[in-house]
Amino acid sequence: MAILKKHPVLVFGAGMVAGYFVYKYRKEIISSATKTIDAGKDFVLHQKENLEDIVAEVKEGN
Numbered sequence: 001m002a003i004l005k006k007h008p009v010l011v012f013g014a015g016m017v018a019g020y021f022v023y024k025y026r027k028e029i030i031s032s033a034t035k036t037i038d039a040g041k042d043f044v045l046h047q048k049e050n051l052e053d054i055v056a057e058v059k060e061g062n
Contacts, residue, residue, distance in 0.1 A: 004011055022029065
């Protein structure tokens with residue numbers, strides 16, 4: 001961090017390089033994020049179904 005304080009041009013250059021790579025690989029980044037979001041939604045749905053099954057079993061037991 002001390003080097004970055006003394007050389008703010010390095011921060012600017014790093015930002016430009018990062019921006020270039022984000023732009024270059026934007027389609028892959030978007031598809032990866034979409035897959036991750038879909039997997040998260042599926043996980044939540046399965047957990048909700050499992051919880052509903054457990055609650056139904058408890059109600060049947062009583």
